[in-house]
Amino acid sequence: MKGGSPRRYREWGLAYLMLLPALVVFAVFTFYPFARNFKLALYQNPPFPGLPSRYVGLHQVGTVLSSTSFHQSLVSTFFYVLMVVPTGLLGGLLLALAAHKAIRGMSIFRTVFSSTVVTSVAVAAVVFGTLMDPVVGLLPWLGIDPHPAILQNPTWALPAVALIAVWQFLGLSFIIMTAGLQSLPDEVLEAARLDGAGTWTMFWRVTVPLLSPTLFFGLVVGTIYAFQSFGQIDILIGPQNSGFTHTNVLLYAVYQALSIQNDPGMAAVLSIVLFVILLVFTLIQLRFLERRVTYANA
Amino acid sequence: MAGVSFQRVSKRFDETAAVDDLTLDVHDGELLVLLGPSGCGKTTALRMVAGLEDPTHGDVSIGGSVVNNVEPKDRDVAMVFQSYALYPHMTIRRNIEFPLRQQRVSAEERTRRSDEAAATLGLTELLERKPGQLSGGQRQRVALARAIVRDPQVFLMDEPLSNLDATLRIQTRADIVALQRRLGTTTLYVTHDQVEAMTMGHRIAVMRDGRLQQVAAPQELYERPATTFVASFLGSPGMNLVPASASGGELRIGDAVVGAASGSSDGPLTLGFRPESAHLDVEGLNAEVVLVEQLGAETHVICKIGDGTKVVVRQGRDAVRPDLGDHVAIVVDANSLHTFDPTSGVRIEPAQ
Numbered sequence: 001m002k003g004g005s006p007r008r009y010r011e012w013g014l015a016y017l018m019l020l021p022a023l024v025v026f027a028v029f030t031f032y033p034f035a036r037n038f039k040l041a042l043y044q045n046p047p048f049p050g051l052p053s054r055y056v057g058l059h060q061v062g063t064v065l066s067s068t069s070f071h072q073s074l075v076s077t078f079f080y081v082l083m084v085v086p087t088g089l090l091g092g093l094l095l096a097l098a099a100h101k102a103i104r105g106m107s108i109f110r111t112v113f114s115s116t117v118v119t120s121v122a123v124a125a126v127v128f129g130t131l132m133d134p135v136v137g138l139l140p141w142l143g144i145d146p147h148p149a150i151l152q153n154p155t156w157a158l159p160a161v162a163l164i165a166v167w168q169f170l171g172l173s174f175i176i177m178t179a180g181l182q183s184l185p186d187e188v189l190e191a192a193r194l195d196g197a198g199t200w201t202m203f204w205r206v207t208v209p210l211l212s213p214t215l216f217f218g219l220v221v222g223t224i225y226a227f228q229s230f231g232q233i234d235i236l237i238g239p240q241n242s243g244f245t246h247t248n249v250l251l252y253a254v255y256q257a258l259s260i261q262n263d264p265g266m267a268a269v270l271s272i273v274l275f276v277i278l279l280v281f282t283l284i285q286l287r288f289l290e291r292r293v294t295y296a297n298a
Numbered sequence: 299m300a301g302v303s304f305q306r307v308s309k310r311f312d313e314t315a316a317v318d319d320l321t322l323d324v325h326d327g328e329l330l331v332l333l334g335p336s337g338c339g340k341t342t343a344l345r346m347v348a349g350l351e352d353p354t355h356g357d358v359s360i361g362g363s364v365v366n367n368v369e370p371k372d373r374d375v376a377m378v379f380q381s382y383a384l385y386p387h388m389t390i391r392r393n394i395e396f397p398l399r400q401q402r403v404s405a406e407e408r409t410r411r412s413d414e415a416a417a418t419l420g421l422t423e424l425l426e427r428k429p430g431q432l433s434g435g436q437r438q439r440v441a442l443a444r445a446i447v448r449d450p451q452v453f454l455m456d457e458p459l460s461n462l463d464a465t466l467r468i469q470t471r472a473d474i475v476a477l478q479r480r481l482g483t484t485t486l487y488v489t490h491d492q493v494e495a496m497t498m499g500h501r502i503a504v505m506r507d508g509r510l511q512q513v514a515a516p517q518e519l520y521e522r523p524a525t526t527f528v529a530s531f532l533g534s535p536g537m538n539l540v541p542a543s544a545s546g547g548e549l550r551i552g553d554a555v556v557g558a559a560s561g562s563s564d565g566p567l568t569l570g571f572r573p574e575s576a577h578l579d580v581e582g583l584n585a586e587v588v589l590v591e592q593l594g595a596e597t598h599v600i601c602k603i604g605d606g607t608k609v610v611v612r613q614g615r616d617a618v619r620p621d622l623g624d625h626v627a628i629v630v631d632a633n634s635l636h637t638f639d640p641t642s643g644v645r646i647e648p649a650q
Binding site: 185187192193194195196197198201205206212 | 371373386
């Protein structure tokens with residue numbers, strides 16, 4: 001269809017014209033910084049401010065990747081994600097199941113359960129920080145006196161900041177799970193009841209498989225969310241404790257490298273690592289887990 | 299085997315009565331069709347037998363014992379849903395076996411019975427597939443197989459054919475009837491399609507606004523409808539209902555005498571006659587042709603009579619077809635007249 005070409009060009013032109021505003025925004029705030037970051041990773045910072053940075057190629061990548069602090073950060077991140085995602089998803093699912101009943105006043109509970117989504121991380125951190133405070137917090141009130149205080153404690157600091165992330169993720173997780181539960185086909189659940197399925201069988205053999213697209217979506221979203229935790233660590237551990245490295249998850253390590261150590265090169269390398277990890281995780285999830293997901297086709 | 303019985307059963311949702319004082323017996327081994335327009339309460343009645351809804355008043359019994367407080371899984375009933383309600387993540391075999399697994403039937407027995415059910419419904423080739431890979435008709439048969447594999451006391455079917463295309467619907471309709479007659483399992487079948495009801499049911503229970511209108515064998519329902527609603531709901535098209543009057547032993551529509559009034563006292567009434575009980579002639583009830591529908595074997599001539607009421611006349615293939623706007627005369631077979639009370643719509647029986 002040669003005759004159609006000019007028209008097609010015109011349509012393409014119009015399409016790009018309409019996309020232009022979005023493209024500009026993306027270019028300025030996403031594409032350019034993304035590319036620039038790769039460049040930064042190849043330059044080493046001068047030992048003293050004011051001197052020009054030096055091109056070192058992949059050398060800096062090697063240095064960062066083999067450093068102890070990076071390894072520690074990686075381990076912390078791994079445990080952190082492992083604590084946040086399954087707990088948050090399971091908690092959200094349990095809350096959603098509890099609220100998935102037509103009881104008067106249930107909408108109040110729904111509002112309460114989902115409210116953590118709209119709570120700012122700063123507020124959450126301050127509230128939890130107070131609860132975990134060694135003097136005025138919940139533990140001394142209960143008569144428990146951990147040494148050192150929870151947030152300075154090598155064993156408990158990471159679980160403590162993970163707890164805040166779980167609490168915050170619960171709201172989103174609850175909303176996702178509730179939406180999932182409400183979209184389940186009633187007739188299939190009723191058929192299972194008539195077929196003699198008990199509560200347990202019903203949940204594991206029918207509800208969970210039918211909910212698998214939702215669970216999968218929650219897993220992807222939750223993983224990305226967990227990897228991007230920053231606020232509560234900054235507020236509760238923060239630069240004032242920069243020697244305390246047990247809660248240096250990757251994103252925080254990026255921030256620390258840039259703002260405290262003033263080393264954009266290292267920060268760039270770390271953020272690329274974070275990007276690659278998230279990319280790989282998401283690809284793995286899409287490729288392997290999605291096979292086990294059944295999308296109901298009505 | 300067991301019958302199902304409703305004893306003065308009502309179901310209210312807030313202020314509205316979905317089912318209102320329903321008393322109905324489904325005999326052992328019978329296929330009873332619950333027929334009515336959407337919202338008439340037929341599905342609610344079915345769901346109360348399944349245990350998916352609790353009656354507000356009255357008793358539902360299966361096999362002679364009241365099941366109001368019996369869990370759905372303990373009622374020994376199998377249900378076929380409009381959407382088929384298959385388990386999308388399980389293979390067809392797993393779907394069919396599911397109720398047996400819940401009953402802890404041994405693996406050999408399970409395989410034997412699911413093979414048998416699959417063979418009965420021509421699904422043997424599809425056992426390893428998933429529901430998503432099947433056509434609508436095949437899924438429908440899987441739902442039936444899952445129901446029959448349990449050998450339940452009662453089958454409950456909720457508009458099982460309405461998601462199928464016309465050809466498949468007629469085919470599956472015959473299959474379900476054959477299956478039910480062979481197994482002899484008591485079946486309660488819900489539909490809004492009067493043709494389905496007429497062709498499938500041993501008896502039909504017609505419902506409207508939650509109330510039972512009439513229960514009877516299909517032919518009796520057609521020939522002696524108890525109310526104007528039943529008269530107009532059955533048949534395609536339904537019975538013509540015309541305001542008429544009885545005076546001096548004669549039935550009149552307007553000025554035209556259409557038959558003898560036997561048993562009805564003088565005064566207004568509603569006169570009913572089937573489209574096939576009328577024909578066009580040179581003299582009779584004057585009318586104007588407003589629409590002619592040709593269906594091949596027959597033709598429906600829709601006419602408007604003096605007071606504006608529309609009347610359908612069914613013509614055979616040989617009849618002379620009138621044109622739109624023609625003035626015609628309708629003659630009704632005097633032996634095929636039905637009379638109803640003009641306000642309540644209840645049938646008035648001619649005196650013997």
